[in-house]
Amino acid sequence: MLLTLSWLVPLVGALLLLLVGNADGRRDGMIRWLALGVSLIAFAVTLGVWAAFDPASAEFQFVERHSWIPQFGIDYFVGIDGISLLLVVLTGFLTPIALLSSWGSIExxxxxxxxxxxxxxxxxxxxxxxxxxxxxxxFWDAMLIPMYFLIGIWGYDRRVYAAIKFMLYTMAGSVLMLVAILGMAYLHSAATGSYTFDLLKLYSLDIAPQTQMWFFLAFTLAFAIKVPLFPFHTWLPDAHVQAPTAGSVILAGVLLKMGTYGLLRFSFPLFPEAAAYFAPWLALLAVIGIIYGALVAMVQPDMKKLVAYSSVSHLGFVVLGICAMNTQGMQGAVYQMLAHGVSTGGLFLMVGMLSDRRHTRLIAEFGGLKTVMPQFTAAFLIMTLASIGLPGLNGFVGEFLIMLGAFRWAPAFAVAAGLGVILSAVYMLWMFQRVFYGPVTHEANETLTDLQPREWAGVLPLCAMALVMGVFPTIFLKPMEASVDALVLRMQATQTVQVEIPVDRRPDDERRLTTVTERVARR
Amino acid sequence: MMDTPFNAVVPMLCVVFAALAVMMAEAFRGRDEQMALGGLGIVGLVGAAVSSMLLWNRNASSFGVIVADNFGLFVTMTLVIVGVLTIMFSSVVVRRDGLPAGEYYALVLFAVVGMIMMATANDLLVIFIALEILSLAVYVLTGIRRDDPRATEAAFKYFLLGAFSSAFFLYGIAFTYGVSGSTRLDRIGAFLAAQSMSDSPLILVAIGMLLVGFAFKISAVPFHMWTPDAYEGAPAVVTGFMSTGVKAAAFAAFTRVFLSAFEPFSVDWAPMIWILAVATMILGTVVGVAQTNVKRMLAYSSIAHGGYLLVGLIAANDVGKAAILFYLLAYAVTNVAAFGVIALLGTRDAANDELRDFSGLWHGRPALAALMTVCLLSLGGLPPTAGFIGKWYIFSAAVSAGYYGLAIIGVLTSVVSVFFYLRVVVMMYMEERDPGLAAPAHVGGVGMVALVASIVVIFYLGVLPTRVLDLAAESISTIF
Incomplete structure (x- = not known):
């Protein structure tokens, strides 16, 4: 019930808000508080789920199953494991912040x-x-509708183009996934006599390797567009730049993770043989994305676009970690998803604040803000360093684990990805330097106000989270351990059919290695 | 209910009596007397609905040529819903545009009679008669605004091409009779199944002729030429009526004829329909993208939807047949409502159906814009609406019959179609109101009730489709 509440609360809240009459905008204030209240309740629910979650179990927990469309074996079937748990919490965490950010900018x-x-x-x-x-x-498709409106109505000048591009790009990928989903249900019915869309039953479905390839490609295309993996990333800069701040925060913080989550939950475990076959190619695209995203970010004159391209680069790490298919890589991938949600969400939030004040996001328009807005500068610095992956902040743990996993799988990829880490320091610090250091070059910047209490309310949790995730990664790694192990075992079990796995690659041993990395991370 | 030979025609008779009553009432109406003629029609339609429910699962048959099996009754219910919604929207339009109420409602009801007859007919000749009943009524409805040259042109085009296609259809019947010695579907089917005459050219010609006749009525490419003009020229509410009712009736008969009588020859006709379906889906969506008139755009969209329905027909398995029924219902409700919005936005002098007429509608009429958006999203097949379940059902039929290519073309064209549905949404929500435009018409009363009811149905079918899916599955168990 708790899990159902976590999505029902915001939905019911939205429907209730629909009933509040507000034609002339007189009740704007009340509506803002109501929406914030609803999102906080939803956050509390997700925290409740976390509190009651048993980290030792790799099974799905809080499982609820109700028959929905019995003719086709479709159930309302929900549950979470260590991988999805923290993503749900992240969603609950970022939504109130996104709402808060809109108080100043959405009129x-x-x-x-x-x-x-x-x-x-x-x-x-x-x-x-x-x-x-x-x-x-x-849910995957329904999500497009509100995001489309958010970008299209409250976005910046090229919002309509960006909104339609976002919608069509994502749909084009996901409809092919729909065909693959239908194909799986049909294969299940051919094998057992009954349709089912139950993920757990489909996990154990035996699919011919050739079919696996096609289905894997259909699923992965949908997710690759969402991630976005190079070369499917072109919708992202448009959507990010044109979206209102709250939209960007959610887009970067949660939406992109739906792609990498999809790879982890669906593409790889459903079609393990195809995954093993395609993993090097995916990893290659991921590494290209890491470096390409970083290089393009470096030359952006627009801060929002810079952060958007940095997302392409950071999400490339996640995909690389997943492709490594070992414990470090997978754990690192999940951790990087969370870390990226916090740090990039924070960066978009603060770029949005600057944009609200100056109505421009061009780096050249700023300079010397450190003297004008010292508090803002400090908070922005934390987020910048977190995004670069400075040890002690959240970005480091994920990237480190991913590189470790990638190195054990294919050192060449790890080396190339390492280049991305260096480049990220270049573009982020260079941007930081040009915006915050030096003399104040524009008159308009001299009178900018520093962070207001309301803005602090959004920024502070993010900064705190970046620090906590950097210093105490175990809090977040612990719940996902069992699930990631189970996933890795599952992936490797199918691979043994093709290649003999050396003894030292068993998850038991990897567990010990992870503890080592945690110790490194804590330092 | 007693078992008499008349049982199966009771739903039809209800509507016939209502239509006659409307005509009588009109004849005795005082010059300025206001009469709820539409209400009379609704009473008849509700009677048809109730009698259909009572006939459910009884497999009644009248004179051997009309069968009230569950398949026909399901389509009848769909047609009743289309009829009721159309009359509700019309009540606003008829008064506003000064249309001749008596003739208008009587024609709508007679068209519904023809549609029901077509859906329940078990004889090629009766199907032909039904086709003519509904076509004649719809031709006149298309041109009911005699002062509007566009409407007259549309009616004329529609009539000429419709007559042309009827000729094809009749030829097909003649050839079929020549081969099998009967026009009854069950006898044709039995005859063809017993004989192995797969290489007889005569029967292939017959099938081809009938196929062309049906393809005209469901406006499958390349027999769709009349559709955009007729749909654009007719009053919006009539367009909504004929783009759903005619299509549903024609598809019911199409399915019945091809999946019962001509089932043994599916190897021969399936590839033909495959080509039709692909061409219809692609042309409908691609040309739809280029339209600036919303009515014309929805005309192309309805062509594309015909293509999706053909996919179900090709799949030809139980899932496919039930999917056709469900899709027809989902599409019918959605499309009538979408055209209803256009109809309600029009005025006596201006149709207000260009894309820019919708600009900034959200600011003036938020409820109307939201309802229109739901319709468009449902047409585009996005969850959680009826259109999504319909598409999912159709494509699962295609996949389970092994037609992966068809399913892939179908889903990709549906993405293209989303593009033009979104253009309307963009206009309504993301553009400011064109200052040169008059404020959008005020909508209230019956029209709004009909809209809200359609939206409720759209969400009901989208979120809790189980019950209707069951009914659809039951409907196909009795025949074929």
Whole structure:
């Protein structure tokens, strides 16, 4: 019930807001508080799920199953394991912050804005908790609608183009996944006589290698577009740059993770043989994305676009970790998803604050802000360093684990990805230097106000989280351990059919290695 | 209910009596007397719905040529819903545009009679008669605004091409009779199954002729030429009616004829329909992208939807047949509502159906814009709406019959179609109101009730489809 509440609360909240009459905008204030309240309740629910979660078990927990469309074996079937748990919490954590960020910047149609954000949260949580492929697809596609409106109505000048591009790109990928989902249900019915969309049953379905290849490609295309993996990333800079701040925060913080989550939950475990076959190619694209994203980020004159391209680079790490298919890589991937959500969400949030003040996001328009906005500069520095992956902050742990995993799998990829880490320091620090150091070159910048208490309320949790995740990674690694182990075992079990796995690659031994990395990380 | 030979025609008779009553009432109406003629029609349609429910699972048959099996009754219910919604939207339009109420409602009801007859007919000749009943009524409805040259042109085009296609259809019947010695579907089917005449050219010609006749009515490419003009020229509410009712009736008969009588020859006709389906889906969506008139755009969209329905027909398995029924219902409700919004936005002098007429609608009429958005999203097949379940059902039929290519083309074209549905949404939500435009018409009363009811149905079918899926599955168990 708790898990159902975590997506039902925002949805019901959105429907309730629909009933509040606000044609003339007189109740804007009340609606803002109501929406914030609803999102905080939803956050509390997700925290409750975390509190009651048993980290020792690799099984799906809080499982609920109700018959929905029995003719096709479709159930309302939800549950979480260590991988989805923290993503749900991340969604609950970022939504109130996104809502708060809109208090200063969204002036018109506040009610509709809040409704769309809450509806979006409901759909995102739904994606992470669905264990029925049909249910998953419903949430996956339904999520597009609120995001489309958020970008299209409250975005910047090229918002309509960006919104439509976002929608069509994502749909083009996901409809092919729909065909693959239907194909799986059909194969199950051919094998056992009954349709099912139950993920756990489909895990044990024996699919011919040739078919696996096609289905894997269909699923992975959908996820690769969402991640976005090079060369499917072109929607991202448009969507990010044009979206309102709250939209960017959620887009970067949660939406992109739906792609990498999909790879972890669906593409790889459903089609392990195809995954083993395609993993090097995916990893190659990921590494190209890491370096390409970093290089393009370096030359961006627009801060928001810079952060957007840095996402391409960071998400490349996640995909690389997944492709490594060992414990470090997978754990690192999940950790990097969370870390990226916090740090990039924070960067978008603060770039949005600058943009609200100056109505420009061009780096050249700023300079010397350190003297004008010292508090803002400090917070921005934390986020910048977190994004670079400085030890002691959240970005480091994930990237380190991923590199370790990648190195043990294919050292060449790890080396190339290491280049990305260096480049990220270059573009982030260079941007930071040009915006915050030096003399104040523009008159308009001299009177900028520093962080307001309301803005602190959004920034502070993110900074704190970046620090906590950097210093105490175990808090977040512990719940996912069992699930990641089970996943790795599952992947490697199928691979033994093709290649003999050396003894030292068994997860038991890897566990010990992870402890080593944790110790390194803690230092 | 007693078992008499008339049982199967009771739903039809209800509507016939209502239509006659409307005509009588119109004849005795005082010059300025207001009469709820539409209400009379709704009473008849509700009677048809109730009698259909009572006939459910009884497999009644009248005179051997009309069968009230569950398949026909399911389509009848769909048609009743289309009829009721159309009359509700019309009540606003008829008064506003000063249309002749008596003739208008009587024609709508007679068209529904023809549609029901077509859906339940078990004889090629009766199907032909039904086709003519509904076509004649719809031709007149298309041109009911006699002062509008566009409507007259549309009606004329529609009539000429419709007559042309009827000729094909009749030829097909003649050839079929020549081969099998009967026009009854069950006898044709039995005859063809018993004989192995797969290489007889005569029967292939017959099938081809009938195929062309049906393809005209469901506006499958390349027999769709009349559709955009007729749909654009007709009053929006009539367009909504004929783009759903005619299509549903024609598809019911199409399915019945090809999956019962001509089932033994599916190897021969399936590839033909495959080509039709692919061409229809692609052309409908691709040309739809280029339209600036919303009515014309929805005309192309309805062509594309015909293509999706053909996919179910090709799959030809139980899933496919049930999927056709479900899709017809989902599509019918959604499309009638979408055209309803256009109809309600029009005025007596201006149709207000260009894309830019929708600009900034959200600011003036938020509820109307939201309802229209739901319709468009449902047409585009996005969850959680009826259109999504319909598409999912159709494509799962294709996949389970092994037609992966068809399913892939289908889903990709549906993405393209989302593009043009979104253009309307963009206009409504993301553009400011064109200052040169008059404020959008005020919508209230019956029209709004009909819209809200359609939206409720769209969400019901999208979120809790189980019950209707069951009914659809039951419907196909009795025949074929």
């Amino acid at each position: 018109r149609k506040v009610k509709e804005f809040s409704i769309f954000i809450l509806a979006l949260e409901a759909a995102m949580v739904g994606v992470f908790i669905s264990l029925d492929l049909f249910l998953f697809y419903v």
